Amino acid sequence: MTPAHPTCIVTGSASGIGAATVLALARAGYHTFGLDLNAEGAERVALQAGLEHAGTRHAHAHCDVADEAAVVAAFVRAAEFLGPLDALVTSAGVVDTTPFMDITVAQFRRIHEVNVIGTWLCMREAARHMQPGGRICAIASIAGLRGGGLSGTAAYAASKGGVIALAKNAARVLAAQGIRVNTLSPGATDTPMIATPLSDPMHRARIEGLAAQKRIGRAEEIASGVVYLLSPAASFTHGANLVVDGGIVMP
Numbered sequence: 001m002t003p004a005h006p007t008c009i010v011t012g013s014a015s016g017i018g019a020a021t022v023l024a025l026a027r028a029g030y031h032t033f034g035l036d037l038n039a040e041g042a043e044r045v046a047l048q049a050g051l052e053h054a055g056t057r058h059a060h061a062h063c064d065v066a067d068e069a070a071v072v073a074a075f076v077r078a079a080e081f082l083g084p085l086d087a088l089v090t091s092a093g094v095v096d097t098t099p100f101m102d103i104t105v106a107q108f109r110r111i112h113e114v115n116v117i118g119t120w121l122c123m124r125e126a127a128r129h130m131q132p133g134g135r136i137c138a139i140a141s142i143a144g145l146r147g148g149g150l151s152g153t154a155a156y157a158a159s160k161g162g163v164i165a166l167a168k169n170a171a172r173v174l175a176a177q178g179i180r181v182n183t184l185s186p187g188a189t190d191t192p193m194i195a196t197p198l199s200d201p202m203h204r205a206r207i208e209g210l211a212a213q214k215r216i217g218r219a220e221e222i223a224s225g226v227v228y229l230l231s232p233a234a235s236f237t238h239g240a241n242l243v244v245d246g247g248i249v250m251p
Protein backbone atom coordinates (compact mmCIF):
# COMPACT_ATOMS: atom_id res chain seq x y z
CA MET A 1 0.00 0.00 0.00
CA THR A 2 1.32 3.48 -0.88
CA PRO A 3 1.77 5.67 2.22
CA ALA A 4 -0.34 8.89 2.35
CA HIS A 5 2.89 10.86 2.23
CA PRO A 6 5.60 8.99 0.37
CA THR A 7 9.08 10.49 0.73
CA CYS A 8 11.59 11.59 -1.90
CA ILE A 9 15.06 13.11 -2.09
CA VAL A 10 15.45 15.44 -5.08
CA THR A 11 18.91 16.60 -6.13
CA GLY A 12 19.17 19.90 -7.99
CA SER A 13 15.99 21.00 -6.21
CA ALA A 14 16.80 24.73 -6.31
CA SER A 15 16.13 25.31 -9.98
CA GLY A 16 14.55 24.21 -13.24
CA ILE A 17 13.51 20.57 -13.53
CA GLY A 18 14.48 19.70 -9.92
CA ALA A 19 12.39 22.59 -8.54
CA ALA A 20 9.42 21.68 -10.74
CA THR A 21 9.78 18.08 -9.56
CA VAL A 22 9.63 19.09 -5.87
CA LEU A 23 6.42 21.03 -6.56
CA ALA A 24 4.88 18.21 -8.63
CA LEU A 25 5.77 15.64 -5.95
CA ALA A 26 4.26 17.87 -3.25
CA ARG A 27 1.07 18.06 -5.34
CA ALA A 28 1.11 14.24 -5.37
CA GLY A 29 1.38 14.19 -1.55
CA TYR A 30 5.12 13.57 -1.15
CA HIS A 31 7.32 14.94 1.62
CA THR A 32 10.63 15.93 -0.03
CA PHE A 33 14.23 16.71 0.88
CA GLY A 34 16.29 18.69 -1.65
CA LEU A 35 20.07 18.61 -2.16
CA ASP A 36 21.64 21.50 -4.00
CA LEU A 37 24.71 23.74 -4.06
CA ASN A 38 22.27 26.68 -4.18
CA ALA A 39 20.92 26.66 -0.61
CA GLU A 40 18.92 29.86 -1.05
CA GLY A 41 17.09 28.51 -4.10
CA ALA A 42 16.46 25.14 -2.44
CA GLU A 43 15.04 26.91 0.61
CA ARG A 44 12.70 28.99 -1.57
CA VAL A 45 11.40 25.90 -3.39
CA ALA A 46 10.91 23.93 -0.15
CA LEU A 47 8.92 26.84 1.33
CA GLN A 48 6.80 27.18 -1.82
CA ALA A 49 6.03 23.44 -1.88
CA GLY A 50 4.88 23.50 1.77
CA LEU A 51 2.75 26.60 1.24
CA GLU A 52 1.08 25.32 -1.93
CA HIS A 53 0.44 21.78 -0.68
CA ALA A 54 -0.70 21.85 2.93
CA GLY A 55 0.12 18.76 4.94
CA THR A 56 3.32 18.02 3.01
CA ARG A 57 6.75 18.75 4.54
CA HIS A 58 9.85 19.93 2.69
CA ALA A 59 13.44 20.65 3.67
CA HIS A 60 16.84 20.76 2.02
CA ALA A 61 20.59 20.56 2.61
CA HIS A 62 23.46 22.38 0.96
CA CYS A 63 25.36 19.61 -0.82
CA ASP A 64 27.75 19.09 -3.73
CA VAL A 65 26.58 15.77 -5.19
CA ALA A 66 30.13 15.10 -6.39
CA ASP A 67 31.46 15.20 -2.81
CA GLU A 68 31.12 11.73 -1.27
CA ALA A 69 31.26 12.80 2.39
CA ALA A 70 28.72 15.57 1.78
CA VAL A 71 26.33 13.18 0.02
CA VAL A 72 26.57 10.55 2.78
CA ALA A 73 25.91 13.20 5.45
CA ALA A 74 23.03 14.76 3.49
CA PHE A 75 21.28 11.38 3.14
CA VAL A 76 21.54 10.89 6.91
CA ARG A 77 19.98 14.34 7.47
CA ALA A 78 17.29 13.54 4.92
CA ALA A 79 16.48 10.26 6.70
CA GLU A 80 16.10 12.16 10.00
CA PHE A 81 13.67 14.56 8.34
CA LEU A 82 11.75 12.17 6.08
CA GLY A 83 11.85 8.85 7.92
CA PRO A 84 11.90 5.84 5.57
CA LEU A 85 12.97 6.82 2.05
CA ASP A 86 10.65 5.85 -0.82
CA ALA A 87 12.13 7.62 -3.82
CA LEU A 88 15.10 9.49 -5.30
CA VAL A 89 15.21 11.89 -8.25
CA THR A 90 18.66 12.96 -9.45
CA SER A 91 18.29 16.25 -11.28
CA ALA A 92 21.51 18.03 -10.18
CA GLY A 93 23.58 18.49 -13.29
CA VAL A 94 25.87 20.82 -15.17
CA VAL A 95 26.17 21.53 -18.87
CA ASP A 96 29.20 22.49 -20.91
CA THR A 97 29.02 24.23 -24.27
CA THR A 98 32.76 24.44 -25.03
CA PRO A 99 33.55 23.36 -28.60
CA PHE A 100 34.96 19.81 -28.96
CA MET A 101 38.55 20.92 -29.70
CA ASP A 102 38.67 23.44 -26.84
CA ILE A 103 37.36 21.42 -23.87
CA THR A 104 39.98 21.03 -21.15
CA VAL A 105 40.52 17.83 -19.21
CA ALA A 106 39.52 19.70 -16.04
CA GLN A 107 36.19 20.69 -17.62
CA PHE A 108 35.58 17.15 -18.88
CA ARG A 109 36.33 15.76 -15.39
CA ARG A 110 34.07 18.20 -13.56
CA ILE A 111 31.10 17.47 -15.85
CA HIS A 112 31.56 13.75 -15.18
CA GLU A 113 32.10 14.27 -11.45
CA VAL A 114 28.75 16.02 -11.11
CA ASN A 115 26.62 14.29 -13.75
CA VAL A 116 27.90 10.70 -13.52
CA ILE A 117 29.69 10.25 -10.18
CA GLY A 118 27.17 12.52 -8.42
CA THR A 119 24.27 10.47 -9.80
CA TRP A 120 25.91 7.18 -8.83
CA LEU A 121 26.76 8.39 -5.29
CA CYS A 122 23.15 9.45 -4.70
CA MET A 123 21.82 6.15 -6.10
CA ARG A 124 24.18 4.22 -3.83
CA GLU A 125 23.16 6.16 -0.72
CA ALA A 126 19.47 5.89 -1.65
CA ALA A 127 19.83 2.11 -1.99
CA ARG A 128 21.37 2.03 1.52
CA HIS A 129 18.37 3.86 2.96
CA MET A 130 15.51 2.37 0.91
CA GLN A 131 13.27 -0.58 1.68
CA PRO A 132 11.79 -2.86 -1.02
CA GLY A 133 9.32 -0.78 -3.04
CA GLY A 134 11.81 2.08 -3.43
CA ARG A 135 12.19 3.77 -6.79
CA ILE A 136 14.77 5.96 -8.46
CA CYS A 137 14.49 8.30 -11.45
CA ALA A 138 17.72 9.73 -12.86
CA ILE A 139 17.45 12.74 -15.14
CA ALA A 140 19.64 12.03 -18.18
CA SER A 141 19.22 13.90 -21.50
CA ILE A 142 18.54 13.18 -25.13
CA ALA A 143 22.14 14.41 -25.55
CA GLY A 144 23.11 11.01 -24.15
CA LEU A 145 21.20 9.32 -26.99
CA ARG A 146 22.04 11.71 -29.84
CA GLY A 147 25.64 12.56 -28.86
CA GLY A 148 24.70 16.14 -28.08
CA GLY A 149 23.64 18.37 -30.95
CA LEU A 150 21.42 20.67 -28.87
CA SER A 151 23.30 23.06 -26.54
CA GLY A 152 25.71 20.75 -24.67
CA THR A 153 28.90 19.52 -26.31
CA ALA A 154 31.13 16.41 -25.99
CA ALA A 155 31.67 16.24 -22.23
CA TYR A 156 27.97 16.77 -21.55
CA ALA A 157 26.80 14.24 -24.15
CA ALA A 158 29.29 11.63 -22.89
CA SER A 159 28.22 12.21 -19.28
CA LYS A 160 24.53 11.79 -20.08
CA GLY A 161 25.22 8.61 -22.07
CA GLY A 162 27.00 7.54 -18.89
CA VAL A 163 23.94 8.32 -16.76
CA ILE A 164 21.73 6.17 -19.02
CA ALA A 165 24.13 3.19 -18.82
CA LEU A 166 24.64 3.72 -15.07
CA ALA A 167 20.90 3.66 -14.43
CA LYS A 168 20.47 0.47 -16.49
CA ASN A 169 23.16 -1.17 -14.35
CA ALA A 170 21.46 0.08 -11.18
CA ALA A 171 18.14 -1.27 -12.51
CA ARG A 172 19.72 -4.72 -12.89
CA VAL A 173 21.48 -4.74 -9.52
CA LEU A 174 18.91 -2.98 -7.31
CA ALA A 175 15.98 -5.08 -8.59
CA ALA A 176 17.19 -7.72 -6.11
CA GLN A 177 16.44 -5.19 -3.34
CA GLY A 178 12.99 -4.44 -4.78
CA ILE A 179 14.07 -1.00 -6.04
CA ARG A 180 12.83 0.21 -9.43
CA VAL A 181 15.25 2.38 -11.44
CA ASN A 182 14.53 4.36 -14.61
CA THR A 183 15.86 7.40 -16.41
CA LEU A 184 14.00 10.30 -17.95
CA SER A 185 15.71 12.04 -20.87
CA PRO A 186 14.40 15.55 -21.45
CA GLY A 187 14.82 17.43 -24.69
CA ALA A 188 15.45 21.18 -24.65
CA THR A 189 13.63 22.56 -21.61
CA ASP A 190 13.23 26.20 -20.60
CA THR A 191 15.38 26.41 -17.44
CA PRO A 192 18.32 28.56 -16.30
CA MET A 193 20.67 25.81 -17.58
CA ILE A 194 20.12 26.68 -21.23
CA ALA A 195 18.99 30.31 -20.85
CA THR A 196 22.27 31.66 -22.26
CA PRO A 197 22.34 29.52 -25.43
CA LEU A 198 18.60 30.06 -25.96
CA SER A 199 19.03 33.85 -25.73
CA ASP A 200 20.52 33.63 -29.24
CA PRO A 201 17.42 33.72 -31.50
CA MET A 202 19.15 31.67 -34.26
CA HIS A 203 20.10 28.94 -31.77
CA ARG A 204 16.62 28.96 -30.25
CA ALA A 205 14.97 28.65 -33.67
CA ARG A 206 17.29 25.75 -34.60
CA ILE A 207 16.48 23.88 -31.37
CA GLU A 208 12.73 24.51 -31.71
CA GLY A 209 12.88 23.34 -35.30
CA LEU A 210 14.32 19.95 -34.28
CA ALA A 211 11.15 18.99 -32.38
CA ALA A 212 8.01 17.72 -34.09
CA GLN A 213 6.11 20.08 -31.76
CA LYS A 214 8.41 22.96 -32.85
CA ARG A 215 8.90 24.24 -29.33
CA ILE A 216 11.01 24.09 -26.16
CA GLY A 217 9.52 22.18 -23.20
CA ARG A 218 8.56 23.50 -19.77
CA ALA A 219 10.10 22.11 -16.58
CA GLU A 220 6.59 21.12 -15.39
CA GLU A 221 6.21 18.89 -18.47
CA ILE A 222 9.37 17.01 -17.46
CA ALA A 223 8.35 16.82 -13.79
CA SER A 224 5.04 15.14 -14.63
CA GLY A 225 6.99 12.35 -16.36
CA VAL A 226 9.13 11.95 -13.26
CA VAL A 227 6.07 11.69 -10.99
CA TYR A 228 4.68 9.02 -13.32
CA LEU A 229 7.91 6.96 -13.24
CA LEU A 230 7.88 7.03 -9.42
CA SER A 231 4.19 6.12 -9.19
CA PRO A 232 2.53 2.71 -8.83
CA ALA A 233 1.19 3.27 -12.38
CA ALA A 234 4.76 2.55 -13.57
CA SER A 235 5.17 -0.59 -11.46
CA PHE A 236 6.42 -2.72 -14.41
CA THR A 237 8.57 0.05 -15.93
CA HIS A 238 12.13 -0.89 -14.97
CA GLY A 239 15.46 0.03 -16.59
CA ALA A 240 13.60 2.21 -19.09
CA ASN A 241 14.57 5.59 -20.48
CA LEU A 242 11.51 7.81 -20.89
CA VAL A 243 12.20 10.40 -23.59
CA VAL A 244 10.24 13.64 -23.04
CA ASP A 245 11.34 15.94 -25.86
CA GLY A 246 8.41 17.15 -27.96
CA GLY A 247 9.34 14.67 -30.68
CA ILE A 248 13.06 15.07 -31.44
CA VAL A 249 14.45 11.58 -30.90
CA MET A 250 11.39 9.37 -31.20
CA PRO A 251 13.45 6.23 -30.34
Ligand SMILES: NC(=O)c1ccc[n+]([C@@H]2O[C@H](COP(=O)([O-])OP(=O)(O)OC[C@H]3O[C@@H](n4cnc5c(N)ncnc54)[C@H](O)[C@@H]3O)[C@@H](O)[C@H]2O)c1
Residues within 6 Å of the ligand: 011, 012, 013, 014, 015, 016, 017, 018, 035, 036, 037, 038, 041, 063, 064, 065, 066, 090, 091, 092, 093, 094, 095, 114, 118, 139, 140, 141, 142, 185, 186, 187, 188, 189, 190, 191, 192, 193, 194
Ligand atom coordinates in the same frame (compact mmCIF):
# COMPACT_ATOMS: atom_id res chain seq x y z
N1 LIG B 1 17.20 22.24 -19.44
C1 LIG B 1 17.39 21.36 -20.42
O1 LIG B 1 17.20 21.67 -21.60
C2 LIG B 1 17.80 19.95 -20.10
C3 LIG B 1 17.72 19.00 -21.14
C4 LIG B 1 18.10 17.69 -20.86
C5 LIG B 1 18.53 17.34 -19.61
N2 LIG B 1 18.61 18.28 -18.62
C6 LIG B 1 19.08 17.84 -17.33
O2 LIG B 1 18.11 18.13 -16.35
C7 LIG B 1 18.76 18.28 -15.09
C8 LIG B 1 18.27 19.57 -14.45
O3 LIG B 1 18.69 20.64 -15.26
P1 LIG B 1 17.92 22.04 -15.32
O4 LIG B 1 17.66 22.34 -16.72
O5 LIG B 1 16.84 22.02 -14.33
O6 LIG B 1 19.13 23.00 -14.87
P2 LIG B 1 19.24 24.11 -13.72
O7 LIG B 1 20.59 24.70 -13.94
O8 LIG B 1 18.04 24.97 -13.74
O9 LIG B 1 19.22 23.24 -12.38
C9 LIG B 1 20.30 22.42 -12.02
C10 LIG B 1 20.42 22.46 -10.52
O10 LIG B 1 21.50 21.56 -10.15
C11 LIG B 1 22.26 22.21 -9.15
N3 LIG B 1 23.61 21.67 -9.15
C12 LIG B 1 24.56 21.81 -10.11
N4 LIG B 1 25.68 21.20 -9.75
C13 LIG B 1 25.45 20.65 -8.53
C14 LIG B 1 26.23 19.90 -7.63
N5 LIG B 1 27.52 19.59 -7.90
N6 LIG B 1 25.67 19.49 -6.46
C15 LIG B 1 24.39 19.82 -6.16
N7 LIG B 1 23.60 20.55 -6.97
C16 LIG B 1 24.14 20.95 -8.14
C17 LIG B 1 22.22 23.68 -9.51
O11 LIG B 1 22.56 24.51 -8.40
C18 LIG B 1 20.78 23.84 -9.96
O12 LIG B 1 19.94 24.19 -8.89
C19 LIG B 1 20.26 18.27 -15.36
O13 LIG B 1 20.78 16.99 -15.06
C20 LIG B 1 20.33 18.54 -16.85
O14 LIG B 1 21.50 18.02 -17.41
C21 LIG B 1 18.25 19.58 -18.83
